[in-house]
Amino acid sequence: MVYTPKKAFVIGVGSTKFDKPRGERDYDALGIEATVKALLDAGITYDAVELATVGYVYGDSTSGQRVLYTIGMTGIPILNVNNNCSTGSSAFVNSVQAIQSGQADCALALGFERMAPGSLSSPWTDRPSPIAGTFTQVLEIEDEKAYPTPEKGPSAARIFGAAGKEYCERYGATNEHMAKISAKNHQHSAKNPYSQFRFAPSWQEVLNARPITRELTLPMCSPTSDGGAAAIVASEEFVRKHKLEDRAIEIVGQAVATDSARLYNDHSRIELAGSDMARRASEKAYKQAGIGPNDVQVIELHDCFAPNELITYDALGLCKPGEAHHIVDKGDNTYGGKWVVNPSGGLESKGHPLGATGLGMIFYLTLQIRGEAGDLQVPNVRNALAHNLGLGGSCVVSILRKPAFYRAGSTTASRAGYDVAREVRRVTRTELDKVRAKQFSDYVPPAVEERARL
Template sequence: MTKTRVYVIGVGMTKFEKPGRRADVCYPDFAKEAITKALQDANIKYEEVQQAVTGYVYGDSTCGQRGHILHPYWPIISIMYQQYFDRANPMERHITEMSELTEIGPGPMAAQIFGNAGKEHMKKYGTKPEHFGKIAWKNHKHSVNNPYSQFRDEYTLEQIMKSPQVVEGVLTKLQCCPTSDGSGAAILASEQFVRRHGLEKQAVEIVGMEMASDPASTFADKSLMKIAGYDMTALATQRLFAKSGYKPQDVQVVELHDCFSANELVTYEALGLCGEGKAGEFIDRGDNTYGGKFVVNPSGGLISKGHPLGATGLAQCAELCWQLRGLAEKRQVTGAKLALQHNLGLGGAVVVALYRLGFPGAANAKL
């Protein structure tokens, strides 16, 4: 079968905010801002869009339709998440398995899951608490140059390590993502549409995308890192690079799911950015920031940019498209040609994707 090329031709997002900070703004306003920016970026009219898909968290069943400025022109598919307490929790098995391996302490359950993964990495490979702190230091430093970031303050490593403990011995407050509101949008198009509208110079190709869920090893191998999603990330990553023909070393810029600094550290290895057990050395060499092998989370990541769950993935996509198009201003990664995205939800699902700037026959093709 002939491969169908798919391109991101426009992206947009809002500044991420603390929920309730702007009493005069509701989710339809966030959605309108992000979508309008994406349409303007692509230089197309909303009547040209043939289908819309919306994703959101903690909303009612038709929030997607209510928040979408394209309505009533084209069908809108809503992908949502609501929280209920009268049915089985999708994380029930993960938490049960974790409780058999370690003591469940006070504090948010998500922080404990990822924090315990970090503790296992420390015990197994000799990683130090400072390695997790250095990740947060890096991401807060990156966010200073991102006008869309919820927090733009730079901290010293000492300040990060001495901020209030969330998971004892591994995670402090400044190593954890905040609660956030916001919106992101991306417009996808076919090769024919790109040519017809003269968008070759800005079209970012989705080279490949893979999704995986928890394999049997998540529970069978009695590993806290695997309960936190290590194996499903590794599985999706292996499929992605095998199908695309690229290697992790071909990537220059990465946006990954750093809900907690411990997850960013573990994910380095699952994505193949460094060898198993080598994340501490990877961090100490500065291979996760400007001047190193990769720049990871130039946006500031979830830790500093913010984490409005339904918008996180599209915000990552927007950042990587800006990087590949050379539009990231002070946070621009020099020579960005191939970008890697990683987004994860426990329970579990993970998506990894590769993007590159370039169009068949276009003068700007980089790869």
């Protein structure tokens, strides 16, 4: 007997603004805001949620429970996950699989992060880093004979910068191409109220900005960020029962890949930056969706550093190996081109709160497919792809599409009472009360208003 998974649909999405870490809001507030917004978008209360997966990297044990208990202590399974920078998408995958396997008809995926200012660093000093092997390989490849000037800068930036340098050495791309990618993303985010940065430097200004590593300047690097994002996922039976045909967006392809032996055997800086994971995950997701790269119109791509967007064009099959810089030259990565890559501004400009990043991608792509993305809207979106990468390693590729039964009806703006794509608002206590579990509405956790920071 061949097992056929059930279809899964995104029925509600929500996001906070991704912002500079200032210590103004705790993770509780970020998680509550994203979840309340997603429930409001779906038009359901927390009573309907049968399982939740919560992703965060810099947090403590059952942080997901602390956030969600404010919305309802219903006794459902709450699973906490950490998968480096792909944590948000890993939470999303777990909730999607709960629907596909029939374990639940409605599940929540939530991601949040409250980060420390400055470059990424580990709080652990008594154990090796999970990416220590990757960084060691980069140092071995870039020995003193090949690169006599010692490289400096944060380790993650050096890994991705080295991958970009190898791409340039192999195929004739230049630092200008990486600067143009960064400038393109900043120009996109100037129209995105959820973005941490909303300035739009020229590629020349990007190239001449403060250097961070040998290849990278400051605008080419994603910042540390605070933020939260959430998605409600449901079965087709749930969608039809609750008359959500005007909200539901189908997950038609989804795959997770970890590193293969190529990571070390290929002796390649490009592979050390996760290209093989992206290659294999995207191939599997395309096959599930029954499409190819040319059938996709909009992509949210994990551009933690500008070189990663360049090398990932190859990995996602957008071009033949070695031709990614031609996409940049032709403008095929922005409005009016073949694809619009990172209309949100990407990680470089929108921000990168690790646990929320992957679910932030689902937030933006859901709005794109519904035609509700406001000033960021890409024309005639049929298929949308999210690529979320974590060194160490994990890569998640998800492909979304309108289902055949989709019909126009209510919009995200009409449900929220304002234009969600063009304005960021925090949720109110009234909105929290509207979606809190009614089954246990007589119980309010201690200091709920302080925890929610509404």
